[in-house]
Each structure stands twice: as C-alpha cells, then as structure tokens.
Amino acid sequence: MQTIKLExxxxxxxxxxxxxxxxxxxxxxxxxxxxxxxxxxxxxxSSEFLSTFGAWEGEALERAPQEEQFEREPLL
Incomplete structure (x- = not known):
C-alpha cells in the first residue's frame, strides 16, 4: 500500500x-x-488604518539623535 498526497x-x-x-x-x-x-x-x-495616514495635526515629530552603536558579537 502506498500513500500519495497531491493538490x-x-x-x-x-x-x-x-x-x-x-x-x-x-x-x-x-x-x-x-x-x-x-x-x-x-x-x-484595513480602511480604518489607511484613514490615519496624514491625520497627525500636532507639532512636527522629530527623531532624537541616535547614540553610536556598539559592536555586536557575530551570529552563529
């Protein structure tokens, strides 16, 4: 007996x-x-999510300065 699976x-x-x-x-x-x-x-x-695009009316958002990145150990 053999089993075959196919779509x-x-x-x-x-x-x-x-x-x-x-x-x-x-x-x-x-x-x-x-x-x-x-x-x-x-x-x-969803349409609810898409309706939020451009909806922010407060002060302009600014990205804070980033700290210098430290060296990471290599992934195995």
Missing amino acids: SHIGNDGILHIPLPEIKDADVEVIIVYQQVQKPQKRQW
Whole structure:
C-alpha cells in the first residue's frame, strides 16, 4: 500500500484526474479522502488604518539623535 498526497483542480466536469505513470495495466484499490482547499485571503491594510495616514495635526515629530552603536558579537 502506498500513500500519495497531491493538490489538484477539479474542473466543471467534476472529474478528478490522478496520474500514476508507474502503474500500468494493473488493478488497484483506491481510497479517496478529500478536503477543499481554502484560498488564502489577500492581506491588505484595513480602511480604518489607511484613514490615519496624514491625520497627525500636532507639532512636527522629530527623531532624537541616535547614540553610536556598539559592536555586536557575530551570529552563529
């Protein structure tokens, strides 16, 4: 018994094609357990977040002077 995991597309005809080129002219027993693939949602900034762009009305923000960086140990 062998296990094969694959992702495939089932067209409008409802037929799932499973190519098995290493098996020819043979009888096989097949068990299918399927799960529909969830397409990941495209990640985007929310409209509430985007509405904050340019909304600061106070005094101008200034970056404080940065201290000199010390030498770090190399990462392994």
